[in-house]
Amino acid sequence: MKKLHHLIDKLILSLIGRSFTILTDTEPIIKRELAYLPDEFTAAFAVEEGAPSIIVKKENNRFKYFGYHYEPNNIDLRLYFKDEEFAYEVLGAKEGIRQAFSEHKIILEGDLEYAVSLIYIFEVVEAYIMSEKFSEKIIGYKFKRNISRLQLIIRALFLYREKGEI
Amino acid sequence: MYSSDYFEFFSPVKIISGEHALSTLNYELDRLHVSKPLILTNQSLDEMKILDTLLSHLKNDSINQRQIIKTIPNQATIEIVKKASQRYKDLECDGIIALGGEAIIDTAKGINLMISEQVEDLKDLAGIETAHADMQPFIVIPTTSSTGSEAALTAVINDESSKRVLEFISSKLIPDLAVIDPTMTFSLPPRLTASTGVDALVHAVEAYTGLQTNPLSDAYAFAALKLIGQNLRELVKDVNNKKHRVAMNNAAVMAGISFSNSHAGIIHAVGDACEKIAGVSHGDALSVLLPHGMFYNLKFDYCRNSYQDILIALEGRDKFIETGLEDRALIAVNAVVSILNELRSLTGIPVTLKEIGVKRNQFDDIVDKAMHNSAILNSAGQVNREDIKNILEAAF
Structure with a gap:
């Protein structure tokens, strides 16, 4: 079961990272939170300490996705879970990231104001990826998708992953 | 609304409260193996003789003037944390006593982070549960009954160079001892x-x-x-x-x-x-x-x-x-x-x-x-x- 959870965590986290980039153009909440972050702001998300992190970076008012990296440098904010099972609860649509944050299941290294921005973005991205029922539960209201789940997944599959130095 | 039965609760601070609570201080310092504490407070508490009250309860031979910093500002800053940490190292102190309100307690928490984690820049430790080292013995003597900082796992420290407020949340920040003596808060209007x-x-x-x-x-x-x-x-x-x-x-x-x-x-x-x-x-x-x-x-x-x-x-x-x-x-x-x-x-x-x-x-x-x-x-x-x-x- 652990291996299955690990695989799901890895796939969903990658999908979330890619969706950060895709939804920047269409989702007003993401645009607003992106504006709150400083230029060149770089964030790393991982399922637990020491696991590879997906990297997203703000450049020219857009998110760029850098894929998975081991021990990346020049990171402004790192977010990871105390244990991979906690990550699975969030990435497997059992619990919202806000609840996980409140329950001390998340470790954050960096400025907490910016972390809150990223948590809002993460929450919206999850709402796009997950079922209507889960989306409403974590967002707290019936939200309007500006792009369908299928479109998002297809675009995510073909998204260009930035290479080279972060 | 989603509800969960999962929770974490952590409160390791020893609390000594009530009249004559300060009288236990020497015993508690011995218990924590503190013989040379760095004492943090501010000018007002010195002028109101609150610092004198504390010093009268400590063994005379354990404190010299350099161990007392009376210039902690109303808001904790990276700069004062850095200076006080240097003093702590120079004097080879082995514990911290914070006498005062939230700003003084937060400054002490910042010093404890810098010393214990051996970092050059406190900013590197901003965030949630970023500290892992064993901490220095840390005693708080609150002078205002409100903030609860003496039992809290948070510290808020201003970074004046970037004009940002840094938050530190870690169970490692909770003091070892809180001495809550009414004589230290009587002067509040x-x-x-x-x-x-x-x-x-x-x-x-x-x-x-x-x-x-x-x-x-x-x-x-x-x-x-x-x-x-x-x-x-x-x-x-x-x-x-x-x-x-x-x-x-x-x-x-x-x-x-x-x-x-x-x-x-x-x-x-x-x-x-x-x-x-x-x-x-x-x-x-x-x-x-x-x-x-x-x-x-x-x-x-x-x-x-x-x-x-x-x-x-x-x-x-x-x-x-x-x-x-x-x-x-x-x-x-x-x-x-x-x-x-x-x-x-x-x-x-x-x-x-x-x-x-x-x-x-x-x-x-x-x-x-x-x-x-x-x-x-x-x-x-x-x-x-x-x-x-x-x-x-x-x-x-």
């Missing part, structure tokens, strides 16, 4: 006693309604509320009353333990934002916002249930029984409003944001700041910008 008491009241109320509310933090919050209900108004009427002062000091530390574990919520988030954007006092902002934040929370079932406990704590069993089930939460809010009104008539604590100097044209910035305060994530419901704006309008 009625207005400040009221304001700091309301701060403790907010901590206890918010601990009840955060997303991480749990049976253990509820127990501390309930006990704190009971003491606040029985003692705050009486203490404001007679600030030198030892019994009420000790009770409020205990209430503050219990409220601190509860909200440290179940987190603050919307009242703190908006209050902090008012403080940062409009430069108003933390205590005044919380006094004004408390009833409005509670009214906002009434729309959530679990908050209404929690507020029933607040009614028992503040008004007693008889009032609880005679109040209908549907009305209990609202009557609990009214009980809080009644405490605030009485404190206003006794000391003039504010009831509107306008009164404390917040301007309507600052609302957008306050909303933005509050929405990015991590406390907002722990608040009931998914708070949005409109919710905060409505609270600000109602409190204006």
Whole structure:
């Protein structure tokens, strides 16, 4: 079961990272939170300490996705879970990231104001990826998708992953 | 709303409270293997002879003047933390004593982080649970009964170079010992006693309604509320009353333990934002916002249930029984409003944001700041910008 959870965590986290980039153009909440972050702001998300992190970076008012990296440098904010099972609860649509944050299941290294921005973005991205029922539960209201789940997944599959130095 | 049965609760601080609590200090320093502490305080506490009171309780041969830093500012800063850390290293100190309020305690927490984690730049440790090393022995002697910092796992430290406020949240920041002696808080005047008491009241109320509310933090919050209900108004009427002062000091530390574990919520988030954007006092902002934040929370079932406990704590069993089930939460809010009104008539604590100097044209910035305060994530419901704006309008 652990291996299955690990695989799901890895796939969903990658999908979330890619969706950060895709939804920047269409989702007003993401645009607003992106504006709150400083230029060149770089964030790393991982399922637990020491696991590879997906990297997203703000450049020219857009998110760029850098894929998975081991021990990346020049990171402004790192977010990871105390244990991979906690990550699975969030990435497997059992619990919202806000609840996980409140329950001390998340470790954050960096400025907490910016972390809150990223948590809002993460929450919206999850709402796009997950079922209507889960989306409403974590967002707290019936939200309007500006792009369908299928479109998002297809675009995510073909998204260009930035290479080279972060 | 999603609810979970998972919680974490951590409170390792040893608390010594009451008359002659300071007399145990030498014994406790020995127990913690501290022979050369660095003492942090400020000029006012020195002038009020509070520092002298502390020193009179320490072995004379253990302290030289260089071990005492009396220049801690009203807000903890990276710069003062760095300077004090250097002093700690130069003098080869082996423990920290913070004598004062939140800024002094936060400065001490910053020093402990820098020394224990051996970092050059404290900014590297900003965030949640970033510290892993064994910490230096850390003793807090609070002089205001409100902040609960003596039992809290947070520190807020200003970085003046980047004009940002850095937050540090870690179980490693909790002191080893809190000595709560009434002789150290007697000098607080009625207005400040009221304001700091309301701060403790907010901590206890918010601990009840955060997303991480749990049976253990509820127990501390309930006990704190009971003491606040029985003692705050009486203490404001007679600030030198030892019994009420000790009770409020205990209430503050219990409220601190509860909200440290179940987190603050919307009242703190908006209050902090008012403080940062409009430069108003933390205590005044919380006094004004408390009833409005509670009214906002009434729309959530679990908050209404929690507020029933607040009614028992503040008004007693008889009032609880005679109040209908549907009305209990609202009557609990009214009980809080009644405490605030009485404190206003006794000391003039504010009831509107306008009164404390917040301007309507600052609302957008306050909303933005509050929405990015991590406390907002722990608040009931998914708070949005409109919710905060409505609270600000109602409190204006």
